[in-house]
Amino acid sequence: MGESGTQETRTVVITGGTDGLGKGVALHYLRRGAHVIVVGSTRAKGTAFLSEAEAEETATATATATAKAGVPAGRATFLQADLTSISSAKRLVATIRRTHTQVDKVILCAQRYRLLGPRSVTPEGLEHSFALAYLSRHILSHGLRETLESTPAPVIMNVGTPGVPLGRIHWDDPQLTHHYGGARATLQSFRANDLLGVAFADLHPGTPVRYIAYNPGVVATGMPDHLPQPLRTAARAAFTALATPVQKAVAPMAALLDDPPDAPFTAYRTRRRLPLTGAAFDLSAARRLHHLTEDLVDRFTHADRPPDQPADRPTEPDPAHGTNNGA
Numbered sequence: 001m002g003e004s005g006t007q008e009t010r011t012v013v014i015t016g017g018t019d020g021l022g023k024g025v026a027l028h029y030l031r032r033g034a035h036v037i038v039v040g041s042t043r044a045k046g047t048a049f050l051s052e053a054e055a056e057e058t059a060t061a062t063a064t065a066t067a068k069a070g071v072p073a074g075r076a077t078f079l080q081a082d083l084t085s086i087s088s089a090k091r092l093v094a095t096i097r098r099t100h101t102q103v104d105k106v107i108l109c110a111q112r113y114r115l116l117g118p119r120s121v122t123p124e125g126l127e128h129s130f131a132l133a134y135l136s137r138h139i140l141s142h143g144l145r146e147t148l149e150s151t152p153a154p155v156i157m158n159v160g161t162p163g164v165p166l167g168r169i170h171w172d173d174p175q176l177t178h179h180y181g182g183a184r185a186t187l188q189s190f191r192a193n194d195l196l197g198v199a200f201a202d203l204h205p206g207t208p209v210r211y212i213a214y215n216p217g218v219v220a221t222g223m224p225d226h227l228p229q230p231l232r233t234a235a236r237a238a239f240t241a242l243a244t245p246v247q248k249a250v251a252p253m254a255a256l257l258d259d260p261p262d263a264p265f266t267a268y269r270t271r272r273r274l275p276l277t278g279a280a281f282d283l284s285a286a287r288r289l290h291h292l293t294e295d296l297v298d299r300f301t302h303a304d305r306p307p308d309q310p311a312d313r314p315t316e317p318d319p320a321h322g323t324n325n326g327a
């Protein structure tokens with residue numbers, strides 16, 4: 001598909017699109033003329049992204065005028081959503097579905113590691129890593145499937161660390177109310193995302209959506225800035241020595257997004273396809289986690305809903321819209 005796939009890409013949703021890898025992917029597709037919808041929890045970062053997108057448009061317009069050819073710059077929208085929250089993730093899905101009949105690609109990058117410190121619980125009572133790094137991705141993947149399905153080469157890319165043989169699902173206590181540890185919670189969320197991809201393909205055998213679990217390797221993002229000391233200094237030093245620049249890391253991601261594999265579910269570490277073997281990709285565990293997650297979301301939805309409010313009535317997130325081509 002390659003270049004033609006790129007040209008067909010009209011709308012791209014990127015969670016964590018205001019920073020790091022997500023932002024790199026967003027700017028890439030903006031330069032290719034797509035409408036990019038970036039999601040983050042911080043309004044200031046969204047506003048900064050829109051300014052950068054506008055500057056890109058000016059630069060592209062100048063280059064296009066000079067070359068008398070080229071791809072028009074795209075359009076950027078920022079949607080503010082705190083993806084630690086089930087209701088916020090569901091509102092985000094409802095908003096995107098209501099405002100877009102088609103979405104070509106969904107890239108899931110929103111992440112905030114909590115490797116040290118005490119167990120952190122969201123206002124909805126869920127363990128932070130489970131909620132942000134896994135549950136929001138479950139809600140977005142399944143919630144946006146139908147919106148993706150009407151496009152020529154739909155893809156969900158779940159960016160994390162697929163297949164790494166560390167961590168496990170704590171079936172008896174997934175919220176880690178006992179024996180909490182930051183690394184344990186983080187690794188559980190990684191493994192849950194592996195199983196999310198397996199379950200997605202299993203549940204929707206006829207879907208054209210290609211689900212890609214993607215490990216970018218070590219990439220020079222601002223991720224270490226959010227770590228507590230002494231981890232921050234160590235991570236920054238490691239990033240300086242080892243990390244790939246964002247722009248370089250985006251290239252293999254875009255190649256996969258533009259020309260997805262035939263298989264419904266695949267896992268990659270940069271350009272290398274990973275075998276879907278071992279406990280990380282176990283089908284019965286994937287089904288079990290899917291049911292456990294759906295039960296949790298259902299329980300929350302019904303507990304949360306005032307008696308007079310239908311479960312599926314969308315409430316607007318607090319969007320900041322911006323266009324960088326006046327479209």
Ligand SMILES: NC(=O)c1ccc[n+]([C@@H]2O[C@H](COP(=O)([O-])OP(=O)(O)OC[C@H]3O[C@@H](n4cnc5c(N)ncnc54)[C@H](OP(=O)(O)O)[C@@H]3O)[C@@H](O)[C@H]2O)c1
Pocket residue numbers: 015016017018019020021022039040041042043045081082083084108109110111112132159160161215216217218219220221222223
């Ligand atoms: N960088 C690496 O070396 C590396 C290696 C392997 C895998 N990965 C994976 O790649 C993905 C992107 O990582 P990155 O390094 O690019 O991260 P990053 O630079 O730290 O960016 C994280 C993004 O997530 C957003 N975010 C954080 N909390 C959020 C929340 N509650 N709701 C909505 N959005 C939220 C942030 O925006 P706000 O702060 O405004 O919310 C930001 O846009 C992650 O899934 C990570 O696990 C990265």
